[in-house]
Every structure is written in structure tokens, then in C-alpha cells.
Amino acid sequence: MTTTNAGALPRPTPLQRWLVLLFVSVAMFANYYIYDSFGPVVDLLREQEGFSYDQISMIFSAYSVAAVLVLLAGGYIIDRWGTKVAITVFAAICLGAAALMASTAKFETMLAGRFLLGVGAEPLIVAATAVLAKWFKGKELSFAFGLNLSIARLGSASADWSTSFAEPLYSNWQDPLWLATGVAGVGVAAAMLYWMMEARTEGRVDLGAPPETDKLDLKRMYAFSASFWYIVGLCVVFYATVFPFRAFAIDYFQQAHGLDRATAGMLSSLLPVAAIVATPLFGLWVDRVGRRSLFMAIGSLVMLPLFLLVTYAPPGPDVGIWIPFAGSAEVPLTLLVVMLLLGGVFSLIPAVMWPSVAYIVRENRLGAAYSMMTLCQQVGVFLVPLVVGRLNTHFLAGPENAGGYAPGMWFYTALAALGLLFSFQLWRTESGPGGHGLERGTKDAAG
Numbered sequence: 001m002t003t004t005n006a007g008a009l010p011r012p013t014p015l016q017r018w019l020v021l022l023f024v025s026v027a028m029f030a031n032y033y034i035y036d037s038f039g040p041v042v043d044l045l046r047e048q049e050g051f052s053y054d055q056i057s058m059i060f061s062a063y064s065v066a067a068v069l070v071l072l073a074g075g076y077i078i079d080r081w082g083t084k085v086a087i088t089v090f091a092a093i094c095l096g097a098a099a100l101m102a103s104t105a106k107f108e109t110m111l112a113g114r115f116l117l118g119v120g121a122e123p124l125i126v127a128a129t130a131v132l133a134k135w136f137k138g139k140e141l142s143f144a145f146g147l148n149l150s151i152a153r154l155g156s157a158s159a160d161w162s163t164s165f166a167e168p169l170y171s172n173w174q175d176p177l178w179l180a181t182g183v184a185g186v187g188v189a190a191a192m193l194y195w196m197m198e199a200r201t202e203g204r205v206d207l208g209a210p211p212e213t214d215k216l217d218l219k220r221m222y223a224f225s226a227s228f229w230y231i232v233g234l235c236v237v238f239y240a241t242v243f244p245f246r247a248f249a250i251d252y253f254q255q256a257h258g259l260d261r262a263t264a265g266m267l268s269s270l271l272p273v274a275a276i277v278a279t280p281l282f283g284l285w286v287d288r289v290g291r292r293s294l295f296m297a298i299g300s301l302v303m304l305p306l307f308l309l310v311t312y313a314p315p316g317p318d319v320g321i322w323i324p325f326a327g328s329a330e331v332p333l334t335l336l337v338v339m340l341l342l343g344g345v346f347s348l349i350p351a352v353m354w355p356s357v358a359y360i361v362r363e364n365r366l367g368a369a370y371s372m373m374t375l376c377q378q379v380g381v382f383l384v385p386l387v388v389g390r391l392n393t394h395f396l397a398g399p400e401n402a403g404g405y406a407p408g409m410w411f412y413t414a415l416a417a418l419g420l421l422f423s424f425q426l427w428r429t430e431s432g433p434g435g436h437g438l439e440r441g442t443k444d445a446a447g
């Protein structure tokens with residue numbers, strides 16, 4: 001057992017650390033499951049309850065309004081309450097939000113539920129990060145973060161797979177959301193187990209002092225370099241494209257491509273599934289070879305044609321896929337290739353983009369930098385679905401008019417082009433004398 005210095009408390013044991021990772025990851029699994037449980041019921045809400053695409057996108061966007069407000073409050077709440085209370089309270093808020101959304105198909109109630117989810121889910125992610133930093137500092141911290149994100153993405157994939165493993169629930173819009181409420185309950189239980197674990201070990205193990213991080217201060221934002229703002233620009237357009245696309249994907253595959261819900265769910269799940277496997281691998285690879293801004297530019301370039309391919313390319317022959325927990329299905333080759341490529345991009349860009357900030361920003365300003373980045377991200381994720389919802393409604397998108405989805409796809413493409421511009425500018429800056437070492441890897445350092 002390691003100690004920090006003579007006479008000091010011991011650091012947590014490996015068993016304690018991995019138990020903490022387990023509890024926090026289950027809470028994150030539930031968090032991502034609830035977030036993504038809305039996409040598979042979009043068509044049911046439209047058909048059974050008469051919701052328009054505008055209303056659906058407003059409900060989706062309400063999360064981001066709450067997230068921006070909560071992020072402005074910064075880490076104060078977590079610092080004040082401590083991680084064990086914070087993580088449990090935020091998980092309980094997510095549970096309340098999931099139950100509210102499942103309770104009635106009234107538009108205002110659903111809007112309030114999704115807003116409440118933003119209040120709980122975004123700070124829960126911050127609290128989970130703080131917990132892992134506390135228990136894994138100086139140990140397997142990056143690995144623990146990677147595993148935690150992979151398990152969270154498994155939550156996203158499971159929400160898509162529920163269209164197969166919980167198919168009977170999808171006779172109505174409500175039961176799948178009650179299932180999400182049950183998953184949220186498991187998240188609260190996991191958070192409470194973490195609370196008990198921290199309470200039991202308090203005063204017996206050294207969890208270090210709370211990290212000294214800078215809070216979000218809008219007046220000091222000018223101090224960040226151009227490279228940081230290029231990354232923020234990419235982050236905004238990247239997530240403002242991928243998250244809303246995912247929210248509408250299952251409905252889109254059903255209406256525009258005639259797939260059944262279970263097959264559409266399997267196809268949509270390829271994004272998080274690819275990310276579960278590939279994100280940590282890309283992370284390891286990029287740590288070794290560097291070229292971070294080049295990889296971000298390559299990811300943006302690959303993303304550029306994908307939304308036009310799903311819209312205009314011929315579907316091609318049907319091919320069989322098999323996905324654990326979901327089963328097998330036949331999907332058009334074009335859709336499969338597009339979703340696999342998008343899954344690759346969804347693995348590569350986050351694996352490179354988030355850690356890159358640490359090269360550009362001083363350590364004591366990292367907290368403020370990440371808060372700023374997430375805040376801008378959520379502004380994008382708020383606005384884009386509203387635009388896409390408006391376009392879908394305006395152009396009468398639906399099963400009889402698949403062409404009505406095309407303007408929304410052009411909008412995603414325009415955002416992807418902006419992402420390419422930001423990453424290209426970043427690459428130019430980082431390849432010159434003003435670079436921050438983004439292009440260097442451990443291989444270069446060794447050589």
C-alpha cells in the first residue's frame with residue numbers, strides 16, 4: 001500500500017479504486033441512457049400524440065438551455081456539497097427528470113422534464129470527473145477516464161438497442177421512457193453506493209486536497225490562444241451535428257429509408273458502439289504519434305460528405321449485421337458504410353480534441369477552459385435541433401416526402417464544412433512556430 005509521506009494516511013487500495021470506478025460508471029451509464037432514450041420514441045410521439053418536429057426539437061434543446069445555466073454556476077455546487085452528495089443529488093435529479101418525461105405526453109411537461117435532465121446530467125458528468133480525479137490521481141487516471149466514457153457510451157448504445165431487446169414496450173411512447181426511469185433508478189443506487197463508500201473511507205485513506213482549478217470567468221476568456229478557440233469552434237460544430245443527428249436518426253431511418261424501428265436502432269447504435277472500442281485505441285495511438293490537429297482535420301474531412309451520402313447515394317444491396325444484445329438485421333450497404341464512418345469520426349475527434357486542450361491551456365486554467373468549451377458546445381446543441389426541426393416541418397418531411405429531410409442534411413453538411421475550416425486553421429497554426437506541441441507524440445520525444 002502506498003503512502004503519501006511518513007505517518008500520512010494510505011492512498012486508496014486498487015479494490016477501492018475499481019469499486020469507485022464501477023459505481024461512477026453505472027451512474028454515467030444511466031445518465032447517457034436517459035439522454036438517448038428520447039430518440040427511439042420520436043416517431044411514436046409524432047404518430048400517437050401529434051407532436052411536430054418543431055416541438056420534438058424544442059424538447060431536445062431544453063436540455064442544453066439548462067446545461068448552459070448550470071455550467072455558468074461552474075463547479076461551485078460540487079465544491080460546496082462535496083462529490084458524494086453532489087453525485088447522488090444530480091443522479092436523483094436525472095431520475096426525477098426521466099419520470100417527468102414518462103408521466104404524460106403534454107408538451108410543457110416533456111419540455112420541463114428534458115430541462116430538468118440538463119440540470120442533473122451535465123453537473124453529474126462534472127462530478128463524476130472530479131470523483132475519478134480524486135481516487136485515481138497519480139494512478140491509472142487516463143485509463144479510468146477512458147473506461148468511464150466507454151461505459152457511458154454503452155448507455156447510449158443500450159438506449160438504441162432497447163428497440164430490439166425491449167421491442168414489446170414500443171407499442172406506445174410511454175413504456176420505453178418508464179424503462180429509462182428504471183435505469184435512472186439504478187444510477188441513483190450506484191451513486192448512493194459511492195456515497196457510502198466515500199463516507200466509510202473518510203479519514204482512513206488519503207484522497208488528496210481538492211484540485212486547485214480556475215472557475216469559469218467570462219471576463220478572462222480573451223486570455224486563451226487562437227488554437228484554443230479553433231478547438232472550441234470544432235467542438236461546437238462537431239457535437240451540434242452529431243448529437244442532434246443521433247436524436248433524429250432512428251425516426252429518420254424509419255421515415256426516409258423505410259427501416260423498422262429495431263433495425264433503425266441497431267444502425268444508430270453503431271455510433272456509440274464504434275466509439276466504445278475505437279476511442280481508447282485512437283487515444284493510445286495519438287499519444288504515440290502526435291499529429292493531433294492533423295487527425296482532427298482528417299476526421300472533419302471524412303465527416304463532410306456523409307450526410308449527403310445518406311440523402312442522395314443509392315442504398316446499395318442489403319447486408320446482414322449482427323449486434324450483441326440487439327440481434328441481427330439486414331441494412332442497406334450505403335447506410336451501413338456511412339454509419340461506420342461516422343462512428344469512426346465520433347471515436348477519433350473526441351479522443352483527440354478533449355485531451356488537446358491540456359497542451360494549449362495552463363493547468364490551473366483547465367477547469368475554466370473545459371467549462372467554456374462545454375458551455376459553447378451546449379449553445380450549439382441547443383440551436384441546431386431547432387433549425388433542423390424547423391426545416392423538417394417547413395419542407396414537410398415524412399414517409400411520403402423523404403426529400404423533405406434533405407435541407408436538414410445540407411445544414412449538417414454546412415456545419416461539418418465549418419468544422420473542417422476550424423481544424424484546418426488549427427493545423428496551420430500548430431504546424432508553425434506558434435504551435436503548442438499538438439503535433440508531437442511520445443514517439444517523437446523518444447526519437
Ligand SMILES: NCCCC[C@H](N)C(=O)NCC(=O)O
Binds near residue numbers: 031
Ligand atoms: N450523451 C450525453 C450528453 C453528454 C454531453 C457532454 N457534455 C459531452 O459532450 N460529453 C462528451 C462526449 O463525447 O460524450
